[in-house]
Amino acid sequence: AQSVTQPDIHITVSEGASLELRCNYSYGATPYLFWYVQSPGQGLQLLLKYFSGDTLVQGIKGFEAEFKRSQSSFNLRKPSVHWSDAAEYFCAVGAGEYGNKLVFGAGTILRVKS
Amino acid sequence: DAGVIQSPRHEVTEMGQEVTLRCKPISGHNSLFWYRQTMMRGLELLIYFNNNVPIDDSGMPEDRFSAKMPNASFSTLKIQPSEPRDSAVYFCASILGQPGELFFGEGSRLTVL
Secondary structure, eight states: OOEEEOOOSEEEEETTSOEEEOOEEEOSSSOEEEEEEEOTTSOEEEEEEEOSSOSEEEOGGGOEEEEEGGGTEEEEEESSOOGGGOEEEEEEEEESTTSOEEEEOOOEEEEEEO | OOOOEEEOSEEEEOTTOOEEEEEEOOTTOOEEEEEEEETTTEEEEEEEEETTEEEEOTTOOSTTEEEEEEETTEEEEEESSOOGGGOEEEEEEEESSSSOOOEEOOOEEEEEO
16 A cells, blocks of 8 residues: 655754755555645645656745655755745655545644744 | 635534535536545545546545535535544545646634534
């Protein structure tokens, strides 16, 4: 069965510092991979997605992620974090016949200190 | 363009009562998903529809839960009877294309006393 592991429950970074959120997945075929962000009291918003091709994908708000098949990883990065990036981040793998059945990780809460 | 619209945003009810959550997907989207979010279990897919037809309801916890999508612009998730362990935030999401980006509503926070 498909699964997603986000090993870090909480991460705190200073404003302006770089960020990397870890994600490992388990899936038999080539995965569809996603990163979503959730602000308090809000729904989830897609940051970026990987389907195929270039393993480094760019997303909104200056985020990027790199797909590494050998490590079954899809880590999210941002070179310089802003206070508004404080939120919870979810990695997901697309399962099911059409890849739309998203299986989410447990999430990583990002705190940004000024 | 309006996003996914869910109602009510907050619901407080007593154990044993019937709860109905509603969702209006984005116009033109052909798939709709119901997710439940709790601290203990995270985000769980309950059921999803494709072209108004339920495709996978394996995540529905038990017979007390039911979902319908009578047309392309409306879906309901019903819990009858409700129990305190059903307390959670219930999200509806819709999508156009396969695979693609899920657009989430703002959620319905359910508290069962």
